Amino acid sequence: MSSLDQLPVLVRLTRRLEDAEALDGPVHALEPKVRRLFGSGARGRVLRGDWLGHALHPLLTDFVIGSWTSATVLDVVGRGRWPDAARTLVGTGLVVVGPTAWTGWAEWSEAGPTDKRVGFVHAVSNGVAIGLYASSWIARRRGNQRAGARRALAGAAVASAAGFLGGHLAVARKVGSRHPEFDAPDLP
Secondary structure: OOHHHHOOHHHHHHHHHHOOHHHHHHHHHHHHHHHHHHHOHHHHHHHHOOOOOEOOHHHHHHHHHHHHHHHHHHHHHHOOOOHHHHHHHHHHHHHHHHHHHHHHHHHHOOOOHHHHHHHHHHHHHHHHHHHHHHHHHHHHHOOOHHHHHHHHHHHHHHHHHHHHHHHHHHHHOOOOOEOHHHHOOOOO
16 A cells, blocks of 8 residues: 555645656646736736735635625525525625736746646536536526535535645645745744
8 A cells, every 4th residue: 555545635636746747748738828928027916916015816716706605505595585695795796806816826827737737627527516516606697596506516616626726735835826924924
């Protein structure tokens, strides 16, 4: 039994994802486009949050996740009593997810190869979640609240997996812009 087999299942799966060289093809195909659109020049500096001294992506993810989670709470707790509010929250997340993704791509453009593999799967997973939430919003708009709620729950499940990978990148891998002052050792 290898030492990798003794790790918790999520750690083991994440490490395998980090080592998945099969992802290098799609990563290399995307790199120049992402760098040009989101990662270079003034646009890249703004999207990474250099002006703030802190990565902008984690700040924006809270708006998306908060909106979508709130919609799910209304769906589950309200059992259809607040359909307009739930649809508005799903829509709010859909509006904010674009700029949130742009900031993520800006960070991704500066990451190393291992982190780009994980970031690619994070982005694809988020794309699936976005599709499910868009489908939820459309169903709700057409008056099918039950289908909208089910699709949002599916979106929440996929977004949670994507969020795990994003959290791994931010916390374990330390991917993200920050002012050099934050790298200074703690003083007593």
